[in-house]
Amino acid sequence: MRTIEQVLDIDAMRQEIVDLGEQVGAADLWDDQENATRVTGRLSLLQGQVDRFAELSSRIEDLEALVELGVEEGDADSMAEAERDLVKIKKSVEQLEVRTLLSGEYDVREALITIRAGAGGVDAADFAETLMRMYTRWAEQHKYPVDVFDTSYAEEAGLKSATFAVRAPYAYGTLSVEAGTHRLVRISPFDNQGRRQTSFAAVEVVPVFEQTDAIEVPDEEIRTDVYRSGGPGGQSVNTTDSAVRLTHIPTGIVVSCQNEKSQLQNKASAMVVLKAKLLARKKAEEKAHLDEMRGDVQASWGDQMRNYVLNPYQVVKDLRTSYEVGNPQAVFDGDIDGFLEAGIRWRMGAEKAGAS
Template structure:
């Protein structure tokens, strides 16, 4: 009977998830965190308490989901033993039970997907147009629109931190802050070079053009992460904000650009009318970028040791969008989709989920 086969599949997936989450270990960690939350000292630091409380909720949620899974599998097994071929009521109950188990499995798979260190953080997304003038700037703007659509579909919040408009169309660069549960976990594999091939709307001859834009995603770090920045290593510039904004924003030098001289990493912020607030925001972004910079250095060193370093030009290219052939292909996973319009309107989940699964299998960090 098909229900027996389905039950075997669910039992196999349950055993796999049980191993992945190692529930006994999770329970021990949960006990330690609860003891920690009960201590008097922890309440002197609100941010530290919020971190521990978040971990506690995460472990409790996983434990509850696994327990629900056990109960539902047991109930399903009992129902299958007594079902009669023409018992429509009992068959409907089994089908409802299967749907419920599917939902629990989906939630557990999400927990598995977002198990990396900063997956539960908010994040920043930098989009930078490549060389090519108007073509590349228009492509950068298309990528921004794609991500904003995806963010809206997910119900996340977004803030435009800074934006530099293109000369005639599109944008030269932008930084957005994405706020919501596990947004860094969702977007972390989107970092890299995105390549567009299309018949240019800016070329009267209708020739095909290739454009590039880079996307860089990094987490918003909490105050517990200690990143040492020496004041003498910073160059701070103030300027008038460009783009949309009120009179005060555009007429005063409220925008701030900070350059970390040793690494040449630059952050900027113009979202607030207060120069002081923009400076604090830019410093926060800089700390996150410096942390990511160090992680990236370690990954590169590891790849060199393993003799797996890729060519710099092509190694970071992650996705190709060939519009006149209606084809979008992820070069890391091989996943290909032909509904170009849907993807550019924010239908990115298949690409994101596949890349998380594939890349997490190949990386330890």
């Protein structure tokens, strides 16, 4: 824990919390709303990190006391409880250790995820929906809010595409390792001959930018289309043309939002997504990392970064890290922390190798 404390520089965080607290207490803070948003957001982030470190340190101290008591009293129940606590604490320490590796420029940001069905027809659309459920279940398990901006349903089953945000500090740094092509191999439930089917889905992850990361988008560069929201099987979600599709003409970027109640709300949400993608593109181009930031993947053969195999055997394996799990259903239910941690460590190793 001492090493983690030094890497995170908890003392510096505490001092910054004091400084930001003084700014928050200023009477004129909200005269500049953009600065106020930045200050309060940074304060909340730092306080959360310090609180998590303090809580974990307290749990370790309690564990030490429990072990000491169990040894002195020869209490088998206390020792058994200590063993259970040790497993939980070890996992928490590993997660905090991984957090220290998230030092990229955008890693602290929330994540905006887009999933697209690739090659494989209806199985690919079904797979895209399964991946969306996997990520939202993971977020639920960690108590991270999720905002769904758009879901485009396929005709028979599944999703053509979906865009949603995971609202948590470091969500981008954590989930960015998921960007790429995911491959599913299984007996297709949509094939009446019961044949094995290979299908693909592409995952794109970009950071959600703050209000202070303003980017100007002239009205003449945007084409706005409105249409009626649709649900699975073409069912109408509502009876008004409230869904909004924005096309950024110079870049060809298209975003949609149909999950709000009014056209005005949908347009505002779509603009959030469009600006995030445009700013990610701009900043990534400046650093020559566009593919890394946006996940330039084709969702087809020879491009995959992870395999989900359900037949003839069952395994989920990441092709970059070689991390694998023999229980695909648990993975689809959101148990992906092992893949995320392995991916973050792999990325750090790759960055060090590239710098040497």
